[in-house]
Amino acid sequence: MHPVQLEYSIPDDTDPQTLAAAIQSHGPSLAESPRTLERRFLDNFDWSLYLAGAALEERHWPDDPEPARYQLLWHDLKQPAGSPIEQWCGSPAGMLDDLAPGPVRERLGPLIGIRRLLPVVTLRGRVHGHRLLNADDKTVVRIMVEDQTRMEAASPADPAAATKTPLSSRLRLQGVRGYERELKAARTLIEDDLGLKPVETPLLMEALACTSLRPGSYSSKLDYQLDPTQRADAATKCILLDLLDTVEANIDGTRSNLDSEFLHDLRVATRRTRSALSQIKGVFADPLVDDYKTRFAWLQQITGPVRDLDVYLLDFPHLRDSLPAPLRPHLDPLRDHILAHYDSTQSQLAAELAGGRFRTLLKDWRAFLEAPVPEPPPAKPSNAGRSIKAVADARVWRMYHRVLDEGRAIRDDSPAEHLHELRKSCKKLRYLLEFFQSLYPKDCVKELIKQLKELLDMLGRFQDQAVQAAHLRETAVEMHREGTGDIDTLLAMGALIGQLLSTQQQARGQFAEVFAHFDNAANGERFEDCFRSKRKREGQQ
Amino acid sequence: MTVLASYSIKGGVGKTATAVNLGWIAAEQGLRTLIWDLDPQGAASWYFRIQSKVKGGGKALLSGKRAPDGQIKGTDFDRLDLLPADFSYRHLDLLLDRTKGSRRQLQQLLEPLGDDYDLILLDCPPGISLVSENVFRAAWGLLVPTIPTPLSVRTLDQLRSFLDQLEPARAPRLLPFFNLVERGKRMHRETMETLPERYPELLPVRVPQASEVERMGLKRMPLPAFAPRHDASVAYRALWDELRRQIEPTPRR
Numbered sequence: 001m002h003p004v005q006l007e008y009s010i011p012d013d014t015d016p017q018t019l020a021a022a023i024q025s026h027g028p029s030l031a032e033s034p035r036t037l038e039r040r041f042l043d044n045f046d047w048s049l050y051l052a053g054a055a056l057e058e059r060h061w062p063d064d065p066e067p068a069r070y071q072l073l074w075h076d077l078k079q080p081a082g083s084p085i086e087q088w089c090g091s092p093a094g095m096l097d098d099l100a101p102g103p104v105r106e107r108l109g110p111l112i113g114i115r116r117l118l119p120v121v122t123l124r125g126r127v128h129g130h131r132l133l134n135a136d137d138k139t140v141v142r143i144m145v146e147d148q149t150r151m152e153a154a155s156p157a158d159p160a161a162a163t164k165t166p167l168s169s170r171l172r173l174q175g176v177r178g179y180e181r182e183l184k185a186a187r188t189l190i191e192d193d194l195g196l197k198p199v200e201t202p203l204l205m206e207a208l209a210c211t212s213l214r215p216g217s218y219s220s221k222l223d224y225q226l227d228p229t230q231r232a233d234a235a236t237k238c239i240l241l242d243l244l245d246t247v248e249a250n251i252d253g254t255r256s257n258l259d260s261e262f263l264h265d266l267r268v269a270t271r272r273t274r275s276a277l278s279q280i281k282g283v284f285a286d287p288l289v290d291d292y293k294t295r296f297a298w299l300q301q302i303t304g305p306v307r308d309l310d311v312y313l314l315d316f317p318h319l320r321d322s323l324p325a326p327l328r329p330h331l332d333p334l335r336d337h338i339l340a341h342y343d344s345t346q347s348q349l350a351a352e353l354a355g356g357r358f359r360t361l362l363k364d365w366r367a368f369l370e371a372p373v374p375e376p377p378p379a380k381p382s383n384a385g386r387s388i389k390a391v392a393d394a395r396v397w398r399m400y401h402r403v404l405d406e407g408r409a410i411r412d413d414s415p416a417e418h419l420h421e422l423r424k425s426c427k428k429l430r431y432l433l434e435f436f437q438s439l440y441p442k443d444c445v446k447e448l449i450k451q452l453k454e455l456l457d458m459l460g461r462f463q464d465q466a467v468q469a470a471h472l473r474e475t476a477v478e479m480h481r482e483g484t485g486d487i488d489t490l491l492a493m494g495a496l497i498g499q500l501l502s503t504q505q506q507a508r509g510q511f512a513e514v515f516a517h518f519d520n521a522a523n524g525e526r527f528e529d530c531f532r533s534k535r536k537r538e539g540q541q
Numbered sequence: 542m543t544v545l546a547s548y549s550i551k552g553g554v555g556k557t558a559t560a561v562n563l564g565w566i567a568a569e570q571g572l573r574t575l576i577w578d579l580d581p582q583g584a585a586s587w588y589f590r591i592q593s594k595v596k597g598g599g600k601a602l603l604s605g606k607r608a609p610d611g612q613i614k615g616t617d618f619d620r621l622d623l624l625p626a627d628f629s630y631r632h633l634d635l636l637l638d639r640t641k642g643s644r645r646q647l648q649q650l651l652e653p654l655g656d657d658y659d660l661i662l663l664d665c666p667p668g669i670s671l672v673s674e675n676v677f678r679a680a681w682g683l684l685v686p687t688i689p690t691p692l693s694v695r696t697l698d699q700l701r702s703f704l705d706q707l708e709p710a711r712a713p714r715l716l717p718f719f720n721l722v723e724r725g726k727r728m729h730r731e732t733m734e735t736l737p738e739r740y741p742e743l744l745p746v747r748v749p750q751a752s753e754v755e756r757m758g759l760k761r762m763p764l765p766a767f768a769p770r771h772d773a774s775v776a777y778r779a780l781w782d783e784l785r786r787q788i789e790p791t792p793r794r
Binding site for chain 1 (some may be wrong): 570571589590592612613614615616617622642761
């Protein structure tokens, strides 16, 4: 079905009229009216498509009569000459759920998940189409000559005032199925007579080359390359500066609520910042640490309510499906209730993030992190001048033992708070391992993080189900008070609470086994190999 | 892939115009569409300026000597392809009769095209024959253009009687609609008033009789491509919208 499509670069000094005349002299042809074409190359904030070797192009012809239609084209960047996969839609692409089923959506699903597709590059151009005809005036080959201009909006508030950067013009040769001989003749015209060369760079890459964008530049994953001998205060500043970059990168997306992952990443970076402040001990002065711990706790607190609602909404289909079929429709008022509160909660958050308190926090924090560390290193705090490796060894080893002590103390009848405390310690240990992973053998740390993650997942299930059940109960009281939940809805919510608590109990029952999997001899040796012996060596120097 | 047939026992009811115009609208809306011109007269092929010729004729197709895939031609319109007619299709009944599984041949030929197309429209010759039985087996729905006259209604009754004899799981959905409607004619108005009682499945769209439809042969292109705002084009779009509502989610046959 896919017609053969070939693309050629048109040298800048080529006269368009000479080109058109050459096409017309090839044989019977029909010149079509020029059309304006807008192209957007889309990806999510994580560059998931680009990193998977794909490009998503959205074409739109703004001058065409209503209703507007958008053509989505999925390109394989590894095979630029291959035919793209296409799908049509009635509105610009954004969230996956808003896209009708189709071959492009099918490919997007596993890659973008709940992230919004955002424009990476926007191009605008004119397409001059020519149809080569046979004796029956039937189209046998199509030739499209396209000029392209990259449009960069000066500000989101004023998209009309865009900076325009012209790109090279291209000629597209499109075969018509069943008329291969005619395509071959047209190729001879384009390649031999006109001397045009096939394009080597996909349009997306050419457009990206004239931007400051670096594909794949954003990732919420931690990947620091620390120098083991670096001073601990300087290395800690590097870690915190990177986390600050992540917080800042996610502010606009959070304020305009492009998708829920912006807020999620902002909160994770905030949590990691707080963890680094409290866990990489003795590298900065205590009053400064206390001050910023309080200020970042405030940030965590103001971002909490929207995140809670996001979790509800994201989990809602799963929660609904977990109920027996007759109860499911009765849960819908719960979603309506959440949605009704969402906008005002989100507006409050957006206002806080635009406010002076937040701006000052970011400004002060950046100023501190970017300031050079004092020379010579101060005697106090005591770890500031030590090597980051020595500090990391000590902190990880200590936190590992805290996890062991807390975990081993848990019995079948231990209160839930003990598991909650253990979870907090595990998270601290995980963050430390992630911050410092470049200082240790990769495979070893990777395995330790993996084992820890299993334990954290179980503890997370235990804790989250309880929190969700409690939250659901509060919401039920609220809905009852506001009159938005009838008796059937409240009963369905009750059934859901029962299920959540039952799942929580299942997780509780798995604790001993999962913890034993973490607290085993092989893991102990790994920790010892990585963190203990070297710590001693540091100590002996 | 959904297979729809534009079919009627009676000739001259607008089967080809229906297949050609709906195919164009579906492709314009983004569906990868194939029209198979099964009528040896080759009117659909003519509308698209494509020669009514298949290498090796119907015999080569049915014998498997040549796959339909290699015989398909692109039309002048994006996403719309055509499997041309061939004069040898006038003997298709005889050819089918000689092959094993004579009622499943068409279905088997269409199956490999499932990955390439979202919609296949069969433009069928009139009559009821072994070709028709193949169409009934292959198609999800039979789109039956019906002129609101007693003769046309009679053939619709005949078709329903025939379909009623098929196993329900193997019978296509009957999708009649009023075509070539002349509101000035009393007989048309009366038929359109009374028939829905007997045929609740009648699609709620009436395509008017229009000289513009006849100009398709002159222009050699689908009506909505040269007269997008004409009443008949609007009616075909409404017909497609209604069909799409009934088709989705895409059934597989």
